[in-house]
Amino acid sequence: MALHIVTDSTSSLPNGFAERHDLQVVWLKVSVNGVFFREFVEISPETFYAKQRAGAKVGTTQPSPEEFIKIYSELLADPEDEVLSLHLSAALSGTLNSAYIAAEQTDPGRVHLYDVRTTGPGFGLMVMSAVKMAERGASVRDVIHMLDGMQSRTHTYFLVGTMKYLIEGGRVGKAAGVAASILQIKPILTVRDGIIDVYERPRTIRAAHDRLWAIVDQAVVQGIEHIGFYYTGNRPEVEAMQTTFTKRTGIPSVLGQLGPDLGCHTGPDTVGIVILDSLSRAN
Numbered sequence: 001m002a003l004h005i006v007t008d009s010t011s012s013l014p015n016g017f018a019e020r021h022d023l024q025v026v027w028l029k030v031s032v033n034g035v036f037f038r039e040f041v042e043i044s045p046e047t048f049y050a051k052q053r054a055g056a057k058v059g060t061t062q063p064s065p066e067e068f069i070k071i072y073s074e075l076l077a078d079p080e081d082e083v084l085s086l087h088l089s090a091a092l093s094g095t096l097n098s099a100y101i102a103a104e105q106t107d108p109g110r111v112h113l114y115d116v117r118t119t120g121p122g123f124g125l126m127v128m129s130a131v132k133m134a135e136r137g138a139s140v141r142d143v144i145h146m147l148d149g150m151q152s153r154t155h156t157y158f159l160v161g162t163m164k165y166l167i168e169g170g171r172v173g174k175a176a177g178v179a180a181s182i183l184q185i186k187p188i189l190t191v192r193d194g195i196i197d198v199y200e201r202p203r204t205i206r207a208a209h210d211r212l213w214a215i216v217d218q219a220v221v222q223g224i225e226h227i228g229f230y231y232t233g234n235r236p237e238v239e240a241m242q243t244t245f246t247k248r249t250g251i252p253s254v255l256g257q258l259g260p261d262l263g264c265h266t267g268p269d270t271v272g273i274v275i276l277d278s279l280s281r282a283n
Contacts, residue, residue: 001080003134003143006071008063008095009039010088010261011124012230014254021131024071028095030260031059039260048260049233049268058264060169062094068102072111083111084140086127086147088119089194112140114147117194120262121228121254121274122154153225153277156191157199157215159208161234161269163187166196169265188212216273220249223278228254233268241271 007013008026018025027038030048033056037043052058068085075083085103090096096115103111116123126147133143160166166189186208190199202208216227229245231238235257242255258270266272 001082002078003138003140004075004081004083005127005131005134006068006075006083006085006099007123007127008087009259010093010095010119011086011127012121012256012258012262013124013127014256017128021135023127023131024075026063026067026071026095026099028063028093028261029061030264031061032056036061037260043260045232045257045260045263049263052263053233053268058260060093060261060264063098065098065101065105068099069106072102072106076107076110081110082140084114084130084134084143085111086114086116086123086130088123089117089191090115091117091194092119092196112144114144115194116147117151118154118156118191120156120258120272121230121256122156122191122276125154125226125274125276126150150276153279155219155275155277156272157212157275158189158230158266158270158272159186159205159212160189160266162267165265165267188215212271212273216245216275217248219275219277220251223280224251224275225278226254226274226276227251228256228274230256230258230270230272230274232258232263232266232270234270237269238271 006024009028027041029036030039032051072083085099087096087099099113103113116126129146130143133146185201185203186205187201188199188208188211189196200211202211229238229242239255242253245253
């Protein structure tokens with residue numbers, strides 16, 4: 001009997017992780033001037049962000065149920081095996097709904113779905129932990145219990161160069177976007193209860209960066225298990241932040257790039273920080 005983990009490409013997994021662990025990934029698609037591409041597979045983040053910055057019209061689409069059915073059917077060839085399918089917040093995408101339709105048409109008793117209520121690198125941390133537990137023979141119930149605990153310990157904060165992509169994509173409340181436009185504020189955004197929300201509203205980009213550092217410093221003092229710095233099309237800016245963090249704390253960190261599906265909504269100038277609280281702090 002084996003437990004197979006399935007996920008989608010918005011989990012921002014490190015290069016090679018899926019291949020090393022035989023992890024099945026469903027690829028989301030992005031459109032550039034009306035032409036659709038599977039992110040990472042048919043279009044690289046660098047190409048996508050260059051086109052986005054140049055003014056291309058971009059969009060996203062969720063995977064079809066048929067894509068999930070194919071994967072689930074292959075993984076359930078052994079009648080004793082089960083699938084735990086982890087996907088980005090249902091409040092941000094219809095991906096989980098496609099997975100639900102596929103599960104109903106495959107074997108709803110052996111396909112278990114889980115809404116991580118976030119997306120991006122925080123999602124990826126959950127996937128990697130689930131994979132490692134499954135490899136050690138953990139049950140579906142045990143893995144889900146671990147994931148529930150990780151949700152409350154995972155915090156995402158990010159700044160965007162402009163709110164227009166989030167507003168156009170309907171991924172954040174329009175009221176927050178209007179306020180940002182009128183007041184010329186530079187909000188620190190977060191993912192709260194599965195949706196993108198405004199965490200704080202500094203009025204300048206300098207104040208926003210100062211406040212972001214204050215959040216990081218406080219987390220370090222209280223105890224962290226993991227921290228990662230993420231960019232879209234602005235690696236030098238975020239890499240400099242990671243370097244500063246290393247000099248200030250000496251704590252290991254991760255530098256990564258967000259994929260086109262996420263960047264479609266946040267834009268090519270995104271600064272993201274993901275923090276996983278230590279277990280001792282959570283307890």
